[in-house]
Every structure is written in structure tokens, then in C-alpha cells.
Amino acid sequence: MSKMILRASVALAALAPFPALAQDTGAQQATQVQQDDDVVGLNTIIVTAQRREETLQDAAIPINAIAGDQLVQAGVTDATALNKVAPALYVVAAGGANAGYFVRGVGNFSNNGYTNPAVAFNLDGVYIGRPSSTVASFLDVNRVEVLKGPQGTLYGRNATGGAVNVIPNIPRLGEFGAEVAAQYGSYDALELTGALNVPLADGLATRFAAAYSRNDGYYSDGTGSGEDLAFRAQVLAELTEDVTLRLSGDYSTQQGTGPGTNVQGVYAFTPFSPNATAGNFTFVPAPASVTAPFTGLFAPQTLDFIRNTAVGAPLYSPLTDYAYPFRDDSYWGINAELTADLGFAELTFIPAYRESRLDNQFNGPPFKGAVNQNVAEQTSFEARLTGDAGPVEWLVGGYYFDEHVEGLDSYNQFATVSFNDFATDTRSIAAFGRLVFSVTDDLRLVGGLRFTDERREIDAEVDTLAAVCLNRPTPGPPSCPLVPTIPVGLTVADSLGQLAPALFPVRSPFTGAPIVGSYPYGPIGPRGPYALVVVTPSDIERVAGDEEITYRAAVEYDVTPENLVYASFETGFRAGGFNLTFGQEEYAPEYIDAWTIGSKNNFFDNRLQLNLEGFYWKYEGQQLAALGVDGRGSNSFYTRNVGESTIKGAEIDFQALVTETTLLRGGVQYLDATYDSFAYNQIDLSAAGDPPNFLTPLTGCDFTQVLTPRRSFDIDCSGRPALNAPEWTVNLGVQQTLLLGGFELTGSVDGRYRSNRVVGFNYLPTSETGDDLTIDAAVTLRPDLGDWYVTAFVRNLTDEFVPAILQVGAGNVAAGSYEPPRRYGVRIGYDF
Template identity: 25%
Template sequence: MTTPSPRIRKLGSPIQLAVLTLLAGLNSAYAQTTGVNATPEAPKEQQQAQKAAEASSTVIPEVYVTATKRSTSLQRTPVAVTAISAAALDDNHVQTIQDVVNLVPGFSATSQGDHGVITMTMRGIGNDSAKTEYADPEVAIFVDGIYSPRPEGATTLLFDLEGIEVLRGPQGTLWGRNSTVGAVNMQTAKPTLGSSSGYVEAGMGDYSRIGGRGAVNIPLSDKAAMRIAFVHEQHDGYVDYQAPPNIPLAQQQAAAAPVIAAWNAANPNNPIAFQPINTGLFVQGGKKYNAQDQTALRLSLLYEITPALHWNVAYERYQDRGTPGMNLMQNPRPGQDRWSALIDTAPSVKRDSNSVRSRVDWAINPDMALAYIAGWSSFNGSSTYDQDGGVLPPTSFTTGGKQQANNTVFSKYKNYSHEVELQSTGKKTVDWLLGLYYGHENNAIRFDIPIMNGTQQGTVNWQGSFIQPKQTVESKAVFGQTTWNVDDKLHLTAGARYTDDKRKNIGGTGSGWIGDASVPQIPLNPSVNPFAPGSGYKVDSYNSGSFSGSKATWLARASYDITPTSMLYASVSTGYKSGGLQDGGKPYGQETLTNYEVGSKSTFLNGMIRMNNALYYEKFKGFQFSAPVTNPDGSRSLSTYNAEGAKVYGFETEIAAKLTKADRLQFTGTYTHAELGQLIGGSNDYTLPPCPIVGITNCLDVTGNTMPHSPKWSTQLMYQHVFQLPAGTLTPRLSAHWESSSWLSVFNLGEPDRQKSYSKLDLGLRYDADKKWYVDLFVRNATDKDIKTSAQNPQEIWQAQYLPPRTIGFNAGYTF
């Protein structure tokens, strides 16, 4: 007897496949009659008991999220949200937002060297220039529901967290401005009444890595408790110093002779003479680039004023003394290693921030609750950075490559916010929430760019100082959202938010070198006052001005509980990012987004498998593109252009499975199509052709290009197995990430401007003893792949920022 071969059907388009997967998740759930057990996230010291309980169960623990500004089950929340527990953060050794991205579908993060910040892209939309006081991100960061407006907040160490929620799609109604394509909310671990508990952890690794963290919960009375948490992480830099150039003296003299002759002919009263290259100007020791040295401390207090009135307040101090990430040559010179560079500007970072976060919750009666959420933070920073990266070694003291440093002399940000929320509580036919918001920022920065010919001994090529002594942002909003629970299955939601934004630049200037040969040819440094007569500088742009704008954003959504363990939702929502001011005090327009989305959330096989899917289409208008440019008069500025828009569509799926009591698997997969609308873009970070448009020196028509950091396909697979031992458990873990190729800029400039498709493998092995101590070994980027996160070629030689090379280490801890 023969069995006929099955017919193989040709697969349809990505969207057709997405629809089939969406329906498959729903159909699988029809047969289910029981849900999963619901347990809220616990502090780290309580997770040992939870892990033991989970190890003896085939049910995936339920997770609660605050995506709708009230605590709801993840599987009953009609929003595309990824909830990452404290245990998952530990298992994946998450320290910064850049470590989170592989755990979330459609999420990516890019490191920026000169400012040492991380910029984020979600569902194909982001802004690599959201690293200054001028540009805002499309993905908003919140800590305990309080907005963190500046990108430096995204680099802060993530420690002692209850978990992280990543909301995909515009969240403008409940979460506010700049959450155009999504929001990230980090929930810190809170004090608990009547509990004396905590944990300590220490670890070591290669690159001289030393780390430590811990927390202790202290009961102060039957109505008050304190929690103290700390973290410190440090490791040496990954970038080795290359030896100074060894050029014969006669060769140096021959290279310099024409330049010296031309200079002396043009400046007979200020002649220059030949100098041998001073090899002492090249850095050979001290801290290396891509080093970490970060410390943070958090003090939290819970006070139960009355059984119905609770106050949580926290103070957090963060300090960074590491070094920036280096731009490395994509094709190293012969004999040089990938992770090395010819450095003539020593790296330095000094960043300090202080934050206070407060939340008061008052249960007015069984039907209504009031919350007041307030936050204040202050940031001070400075840094020095080798922007040229030694891609073109000097041929003499004043010829060859350009020596360029990007130095943040000072960077000061202060912000505070107030939010009041009044909402219904309990099970009601109509759930509602009303809110008021006020936020204020006061920013100041001085950013210097000295560019010398050859070496720091040479003549000035160009240099400028950008000083913004005061730039303010004021945002006010009123918002509300209501859900009509038509019956036990059908739920209809509508929400709206009205936001009013004001920006002011007071006294901002951009000053550039005027080429005065009588002024000493020395690199710009903090002691130089570019406004002083005879300094060699003049003001190229006066940036003072004001901007005001407003926007109403809204949400309409329907969700339907098909079975007790499956639901389907459909929504239309809008997002908004304010316009603002650029150099010269010129305004740029706002950015808006309309998102159409359908999704499903299903739990089946009696809680063994959880499957969540989302299918979306996003239409952008006024997409903001910011970049440093050279103007026709030779001056430089940071300019922002509004593209006609962008069209993005895609599909996301998340699957978690408890295959057996000992085996757990998680899978995420995404398809993304992100196409830019009409835009003529310029940037000094790339070698571009002359621009036919008046006002821009070099540019490129990027209309229809693929948005950067948006691979068409990406997947993440995590698997772990728990071995029961006589005195504990042994858990090996594997995390594999694969994604297709992606562009690194809007210019789509060929292979150097692209990260080719790649796979990345992380490994872990954890031993949990019955006596509350544990040891966790890890290998990150086990195959040591070179993975680019950004690229540039300002001197026609391609450079890139890379994810860290392979790192190995361990952590050991004890809970009590």
C-alpha cells in the first residue's frame, strides 16, 4: 500500500501568512476551558520560591501589566505589549535598554558614540539623532509611570526591577507625547510591609569585569517600609590602542612642504615651520573606549497613611565614569584588529543624575480611586570623544587625515512632571479614567567640534562651538479613556488626549572658525570663549526663538473574548510628536501617526502555551529627520527636515510554551515593511553628492528608501531545561536571535551602510541551591559575531558601531 504524497501549496504574501497565524492562534484556543493561574510579579528575593513552584507545574504563570493605567492580566489586555519579568531580566543579563531589544518583537536600539546614548526604533520607526536637546525620540521611556525625556535616561543601569513593559504602537492617549510608536515602562521593586528580606550578588568576567548588586527590604513599622537597592558594573574597554604612525622624517617633510609654502605665502606675518609628528599626542594607555564603570543607588519608602491611602516615594542616584563607544573601521588596515583604533583623543565620560519619583494612591471609595504621580530629575554630564577614529593616519604634522574630536563641555538637564489620574475601580459596566498632566524641561549644553589638519599640531580645518544656555519645554495635557463592557465578552474602548506644547530657545548660538591666521592654530577647548574679540570665532547662527503647537490624539478599540482563554481585538489609534526649533531659531513641523491594528491573545492546552499576535499598518505624516549639516556659507548646524511621511506595516507573534515541567520555550517573530516618504536629506556623517536644493551643501533624495534598523524578518528563540538535583536545580539556557539584513541609515548607501543578515547566540547555566544561593554562568555573543548598529563615512572610509564582542562571566548571589 502506498500513501499519496501531500500536495504542497505555495506560501502567500507575508501579510497572508500573518493572517493565517493570527487565526491559527484563535482556532487553537477554542477547545480550552481553563485559564492560567494569575500571580503578580514579586521582588527578586521572593523569586526562588516562585521558581520552585513553577518547576513543578506545566502552567505558564500569569503576568499583570499596567498598559491601560490599571493592573490587568496580560492575556486580557487588548494592547500589543511584551511583559519581561525580573527573572527574565536576570536570565538575559539585562543592564540597559540595548539588552532588552532582543526580548521584544520589532524593537531595536542603536548606540551613539559621541553623546554616549542609546536611541530606539520600534516597528521600523526611530530617530538616530534623538541624542541632543533638539530631537525627541519616537519611543518614550517611563520609570514607574514617570516620563524620562532625555535619551541619557535610556542608558541608566536597569536594576532591582519588578519588570519591564514594552508597549508597541502609538500610546499617545494614556502615555502622552513622544510615545509615537511605542512606550517602555520600567517598574522598580517597591518596599513591602512587614518583610525583612533581600539579596546580594557579585560577579566577574573577562575584560576585567566586576559587578555587584543587591537590595534589602526593611520594615520601619506596621505601616512603613524601606527598600535600599544598589548596583555597580565595570569592565575594561574593548578597543585597543594602535601604535602611533612611524613615518620617516624625510617623508613627513616632503608631505608638509607644499602646505607650509602655501601658508607662508598667504600669511607672511605669521609663518609656520615644520614639526615632526609628536607621537605623544596619540593615546597609548589609560581607559579604553567601550569601557563600563557605572554605579546606582535607590532608596524607596512605602508609607501606608491609612488603609486607603498609600505613598511610594523613591530617590535614585546614578553615576557613569565609563567611556563612549568607538566608531571602528569596517575594513581594518592590514595588521590591525577589528577592535582597535588609532586614537588621539582620550575617552572620558562624567555623567551624574539624581531623580525623585513619587506616587500617592487613594482609594476614595469602593468605586473610585485617585493617583498623583510626580517626578523630578537632574542630569549633569561631560565627555570627550575621538570622532575621526584614526581612519586616515596623518602624513605629517599638518597633512593626511583630519583630526576631529566631539566634546560635550557640559550638558545639563532638569525636568519635572505632575500627573493626576481619577479612575473607576472594581468590576463595572463602564470603566473610565480621567487625567491631567504637566511636564517641564530646562536644558543647557555646550558642544565643541575641533577639526585639525593632520594632527593637533597642524592648522585648523574647521571648528565650532554650539552653546545653548537655556532651552525649555513645557507640555500640558488632559486625557481620558472609557471602556464599555457590553457583556462578558464584548468590550468597546474610546479615549482621547489633548496636548499643548511650548518650546523656547533663549540665547542659543552656533559659533564657527573664521580662518584668522593671526589667532593661534590650536584645537578648540573649554578655556576658549568663542564670543571674545580676537578669539578667531564668529556667531554663525542665533538660535533664540519660540514654538508652540497642540494636537488631539485618540483611540478606538473593540475586543471580544471568544473563549475564557482567547480574545481578539481591533484598534485605530494616533500618535504625536511635537514640532520644535532647530539651529537658527527655525521651526520644524510636528509628526503624527495613525495606526490600524488587529490582534489576538490565546492561552491553550490548559495553560501550557500562550500565543499573542498583532497585525498592523502605520501611516506617518511629517516624519522628523535630524542631522548635522554643512551650510553653503561653510557654517555648520543641526537641521531637522519633515519628510512627507512613511508607510509601515507588519506582523508580530510571541509564543511561550511550558513543554514539560522542566522545559520552557519562548519564541518571537516579526515581519516589517518600512518605507520612507518623500525626503531630500543631508548629513555630515556621510559622503553625499552636491545638493541641487538651495540651502543644503550635500544631500541625497531618499524618497522610497527603507527605514533604518528595520529588518524585514527577525526571530528570537529562548529555551531552558531544569534538571532536578539532590540539593537544588541546574538550568542550562539558550537564546538565539536571527534577523535579515537591515539598513543603518535612511540613505541606503550600499553594503557598508547595511548590517547583513546574522544570528547571535547567548548561553547560560544557572545552579539554584535549596539554601537560597545561586551561581549563574553566561556567554554572550558566543560565536563572537561583528554586528553593526550604526555606520558613517564622513571621510569616505566606512566606520561602524558594533555590539560587544563575545563576553564570558558569572554571577553568584544569596537571597534572604
């Protein structure tokens, strides 16, 4: 009976899908249980976040980790689902291939060809400059590590908010094995995965992995669908007793529509209205048939509501003909890892090359349609030497990163369109080191230092098109209902070429000369043309660079062999960059100082693990990538330095083996993230002759009219909470294993609560989420000594309508994208 209880406990530990509990299944296999007759304990994961192998409980840094099989159990197949396994992490699926990463309110809503992410995404030890794809990343995963706070010494570029490390399973020498799994569920969701490990000779093995998944759209208009394919092949060779080489290559594609959009309502312009929702704008909520969960932008009732309620300034024509979204993106990469024991030190060398090709169309905030056609190529090299001399453990290394991105983008907001043709080059070189000095067997002092030298340049042509209504009845605003808005295209010629030539009765834009200047547009009335199309080109050629020294100082103390306390101070730096935005072409670096105190503890023969962390971060020149108004008055997505912020709080995570077959787990984070100084100036979009404070900015922040040297508004959002920063995040779960005559039945229930948070740019009432609680449940049956399993699951059991992004787009239409609804299904797997 004791052996059956022990086996049940092993299964229990292996299946627990929670970040505090993790298993490493590759060459770094950790002990699942502590065996002494019938004594069992919680498992331990081996992590390499500090460029050395150590247990998660011995890593004196703020980190969560979760093993690959637990990711599968929790339904984590891409980065957006990591939200449920690390309380500090928030991953947003933006339009097209864009994914935004936030740690404790620090991050980007999206990452395009010229933005710098605040949270570093690393795949197999390689920093990914454009983290738009996560399909191949989550193929045959060994573990995921989530590091919180600046990683200013050991990691590649710009890791001021934290880092996400995805580590795949590697080939196993001398071992043949394979695993396959099939999953089917609601929304016609199909997933097929497999991995094959083959020993080729003594000291030589290869591993192949593949995955295919698809699902119908979550929204009634068909959006929210996806179809993904991924492959990875690896070869591991022990060249000599002291030298090992591993080669890896992966390829993946992503198709479907990408995230869908649900409309909340419209902010209608109501000048001089003291009771307006925000400034001179009154929120007009959409009817219930439109706001119902997962209705979608392209539902007929949604399109009718927008057409009858919103108009697109400056053309003041109904908003029609939204472009339906699609994705057709591909990614591939090759990398190697060479390790050599040199006697006095161990050498690790990691060369890598990656390429992504994006071809997607999306609606975003919502726009009429945004189109991205980008190609990004990156090459990187990292070399490290590690060794020890008496009480000193040392590491020195060098890093080189070179990235080239070429892109054609257009962002169509019905009456204004930005067409971008750009090429960027970024080169980053760094040297880094770390010393760990053991004062005693229990007390260690840690110091780290990194020098970074980054150079970047951009060569871009930006064509801004504006359709301006000239027909202005008296009294009242302009009105051009008979003039169509601008079609979606990649270039000015693409868009205007879709219009009937009769719409340009005075001067045609297609004369063979560059399309520049003003063109009468639409019908000709008694007082002249109803509208103008104005095309304004801009050339942006910039070269810039930044140099910075960042460092870390820490102290670690083993109170007992099972209880660790630590304290650290670390600095971080994120380089500046460029925007394709008139008047906001460049932004400066940001800097962070971070204090951390923590404790990691095992109690009761490792039946209880309890980890505590307190943190205090200070940002200067903090960067925020958000939708705003450029110097010409057009909406634009760009990065700006918003000022200073303070981020402080505490996090607790635990797991407890209450009985040999009952596991409790949980995590709680309290977060106070506030912008201490967040102020900027925005051009006044009023027409000549309009009185002051007429066309006020659409914002929930304080603003003041400025009349000279030109009319504008000073906007002050100081004191507001950081974006994607809930005050409370609580994860709780329970898992129970039952022994049923040769079978093990394991059931788990996990819940996640997040308090209200701001997930829109302008602090409007519609940008707040409210509280939400989601619950996942699963039941797994497997034979006591067998190799197969069957899992039935339900995710988002309560069918919560959880916002991911809530923002205002063209025509002041308020809309958002949402986390997936309730889904259920069955997964069958077999290992051999």
C-alpha cells in the first residue's frame, strides 16, 4: 500500500499546473519526491536563470517557473496564456502578430518593427528582438522561467521589466522515446503534438518535435480563429569527454484572423457639455446586441451601430467597410550551444540566427484596417566563461546582437492614413560579469556588472493622407456623408487606386508624378469641392546610440539548509529609439532602480514550500508605447517618455502537500504601481476660429488649454495607476488523486482573481476592466503503471468576459479584445 501511495504522490507532483510547482524532465531531471520508507515531499525544478544550474528554491532572485507538462495541463500553448501561471506577468494579444508583455505594470501593448520590448523574451537561451511569434517557442517545452524586475547584468537587451525564458526539451543520449497527444474541444479546436528522441550512436542523439493546432473563431463574426504549425529538430553530440555541441532549428507558421474585437460604444463630440463623460465627449453605449460577449466588430448589428453613430474626422463621413483581419506569418531560426570544460573554467558559446516574415491585416483600436508586411532578421552571439577559485564563483561573458527590419505598414483610420516604408538597423554589444563570494558556508555576497553599447539607425518614408471635409453647414460641424472614406491599402497609390476616378473631378492623383499635395475629392458643390485629399510625405533618417553601465549587488544567507533569505539592489536600462510619427521621431532611454528582499523556505520535510518577496522599483524617463496624436493632429502609435513611476508591493506563493494525495497551491501579489510624473503636450485639433476649449482632447486625465506659441493642450496623468497593474492578483488551486484499482484519477481546480486594472491608453471610464475571477478544472485518468492518459478539461468555467485591451480608435469608437471564453475538451496522450 505504501508503494501505491508513493506512486500517487509522484503523479500528483508531476501533474500540478502551477508556477510554484515545477518539474524538469530533460537532462537536468530533478528529484520528484524525497523517499525514506513512506516519506514523500514536493518536487523541485532545476533552473538556469542565473546562467548556472540550481534549484528553484535555491535561486535567490524573484522568479516563477513551470514545467512543460504542467503548461500542457494548464492549457498554455502560447505566451498569452502565461497570464494564468505567473501572478506578476500579463501578456496581451494585440492586433495581427503583435504581442505585448507586462510585468507589474511595465511593458508594451504591442511590439512592431521599431519598438523595444521592456520584458525580454528568450527562446533556448536566445534573445528574440521581435517577440511576435510564440508558436514554435511553446513546442516540446521543458520549462518556462518568468523573471521579475530588471535583468541588468546577465541578460541581453532592454530587460528592464523582466524576462521570460522558454527552454525546450533537448535530445537525450542513449535513449529512444516518443510521445504523441491529440486534443479536441469546443470551437472545433484541434491540437496534435508529438516528439521523437532517437539515439544515433554513442554520444549522439537527435530529437524531433511537431505541433498543429486550429480553432474556429470565438466571436460570432468568425474572428478569433487560428491555425498554427510548428516544427523543431535538434542534434546533441558529445564530441569529446569535455566538449558537447547541440544544434537546433525550428520553423512555424501562424494563420487565421488573430484576435477579435468587441465594441463598447462611441464617445460623441458634445462641445461645452459640463456633464460630458470626458471633456467635451459623451459616451454613447452600444445596445446589448452589440456589447454581448464575443459579438464581434463585423456582426451586422455592430456595423449598423457604428455607421449610424460615429463619424471619422476630419472627413465627417460614416464609418463603413472595415477590412476583415487575416494572418499569414512565418518564422524560422537556427541556433547552437557549444559547451567545453577547459579545466580552469567552463565555456558556453551560443550563436543564433532568426528570421520572421509578417503579412497580416487587423483592426486594432479599432482602425478601418492596419496592414503589416515586415521582414526581421537577427544574428546574435553570446559567450560565457564560468569557474571558481576558492570561495569565489565567477562568470564573465560577451554578447553581440545585430538586427535588420524592413517593413511596409499602413494604418487606416477612415479619414487619415499613415503609410510607412522603413528599414531599421540595431547593433548591441555588451560585456558582463558576476562574482559570488562565500563569506561562510551560509553567507554569500553577489556582485554583477554589465556594459552595453547600442547603435541604431532608421531610414523611413512616411506618407500621411488626410481626407478633409470642406462642406460645413451653418450652424453645425462639417458633414460629407456622400464622400467615401479611404480604402485600405499598403501605399497611397494602392488606397486611392481603389476609388472611382470620378471622385477626383478637378485633379487626378494618377498623373505619373508622385502623389503629393491637395486633390479635390468628391462632388463639386456651389461653393467648390466637398472635400480634399491631402498627401504629405516625410523622410525620417536618424542615427543614434546609447551606452550604459548597469549593476547588481546582493546578499544571500542560508538560515538553515531549507530556509534562504536574500536582498538585492539592481539597475536596469532600456535604450531609446525611433518613431514613424511626425513631431515624435525619437524617444530617450529609460532607467530603473530596483530593491528586492525575499525568502524561500521548505518546511515539514519539504511538504510545504513558502516563498516571500517584497519589491520597490523606481523608474526615470519611463517609456510607454501607446496610441496618441502626432504633431499634425493624426492618431499614431508611438513610444514616448512619460516621466517617473514608483512600483512597490509584495508577493507570496506556496504549495502544500496536505496528505500524500492532496495538494494545495497558491500565490498572492499586492501591487501599487503609480505614475508619479506623466505629462505631455497634444496639438489642438480645433479649426481656425473655434473658441478655446472647444475640441478638447479625449482623455480621462487633467488637461489645460495652451494658446501660445500655438494652440495645444497640456495633459497630466500624474498619480494614475500604471497600465495592466491590478492591485490584487490571487491564484489558488487544489489537486486530489484517487487510487481506483490499478488506475489513478487526478482532479484539479484552479482559480485566478484579478482586481480592477487599466488596459487602455487614455484613462477613460471604458478602459477599466473591473474585477474578474476565472476557474479552470481538469480530470486525468491513467493506469497505475501504464504509458497513456486521458484528460477532460474546462477552461474559464464561469465564462468570464475578461478584457485584454480596451481602447478608443477611429471615430472615437471604444472597443476591446478579450481573453478566450469558456472552452472544454478532451486530450489523449501516449508515451513510448
